[in-house]
Amino acid sequence: MIIVTGGLGFIGSNIIHALNARGVTDIIVVDDFTDGTKFTNVSDAQVADYFDKDEFLTRVQQGQCFNGKVDALLHQGACSATTEWNGKLVMENNFTYSKELFHYADQHRIPFIYASSASVYGNGTTFIEDPRFERPINVYAYSKTLFDQYVRRHVVSGQSQVVGLRYFNVYGPREQHKGGMASVAFHLRNQLLSKKVVHLFEGSDGYGPGEQRRDFIHVEDAVDVILWFLEYPAISGIFNVGTGKSQSFNEVAQAVLTAFGYGELQYIPFPEHLKGRYQSFTEADITRLREAGYNRAFRSVESGVLDYMEWLGQGEPIFARGAVATL
Incomplete structure (x- = not known):
């Protein structure tokens, strides 16, 4: 039995589909189902049971171990909005x-594999899994930084597996419910289908228009690491979970147009509210991942975005709750 928290969400639902493809169906899904549209992410998947995140927490606090059959706990659930400034809400969901x-x-x-985030590096230019380079610039990033620090302090030799995965810019199938937090590739597709035009921000932090660079990783590649x-x-x-190579937003846009x-x-003008709170450059140092033994290749933006656009199809724009037509 494998428990996937955030199982209705983006990475969580892709984990479930990947497990199904490997013949694993004894899966417990844990999530907040307030947004009922997320059911589409797992409507064609095979799972054993579902628990609301609050009910699951109660069971955990009571020490229930699901008959001792749990083989892994993949903790992907979180309040993932980098623009959320309700610190109490974020810390309760992401840290506590x-x-x-x-x-x-x-x-x-129980092996414990949880979602961290490349946001912990903030506006830094060194992306190595070391506290010296952790510089969170929003509450979401701080919550992830604090939990990584907590894990470091409490992991002891001989303990069962504990893995924190710092996802960089993940994109791909089953992210439509994320609204404004969905990937740039997703939003550019919507813009193109709506107006035959795609928008990127003008320059920031010394980068030219659309030349801000991120480490974009296809969700199937991220799930393969998990x-x-x-x-x-x-x-x-x-x-770190990234490709190890940054690419520009212009390259993403060109891949969508192609x-x-x-x-x-x-x-379009760079938004005032994002100034000083925006990562204009990320690039995963994946040395530690490679040294651990993971040697598989990652898709480039050119191939990954093409795969994603084919999966979405060329029909109508997809606007979930909170989604917008611009970046």
Whole structure:
């Protein structure tokens, strides 16, 4: 049995589909189902049971171990909005909740693989899994930084597997419910289908229009890393999950335009509210991941975005609650 928190969400639902493809269906999904549209992410998946995140936490606090059959706890659930400034809300969901699951997994000797974030590096230029380079610039990033620090302090030799994965810019299928937090590729497709134009921000932090660079990783590649760690339960630690190569937003836009064969790229003013709170450059140092033994290739923006656009199809724009037509 494998428990996936955030199982209705973006990375969580892709984990479930990947497990199904490997013949695994004894999966417990944990999530907040307030947004009912998320059901589409797992409507064609095979799972064993579902628990609301609050009910699941109660069971954890009561020490229930699901008949002792849990093989792994993949904790992907979080308040993931980098623009959320309700610190109490973010810390309860991302830090306090995670601590409870971490100690539960430790007590019952369950491998624990959780979602961290590249946001912990803030506006830094060095992306190595070391506290010296952690510079969070928003509450979401701080919550992830604090939990990574907590894990470092409490992991002891001989403990069951504990893995923190610092996802960089993940994009791909089943992210439509994320609204404004969905990937740039997703939003550019909507813009193109709506107006035959795609928008990127003008320059910021010394970068020219659309030349801000991120490490964009396809969700299937990120999920492959997660399932690889399940195969090697002796490996623990905090690891970057990116391609190791940054690419520009212009390259993402060009990949979308190429996939559709039409459209125009235009630049819009950089928003005032994002100044000083925006990562204009990220690039995962994946040395630690490679040294752990993961040697598989990652898709480039050109191939990954093309795969994604083919999966979405060339029909109508997809606007979930809170989604917008611009970046």
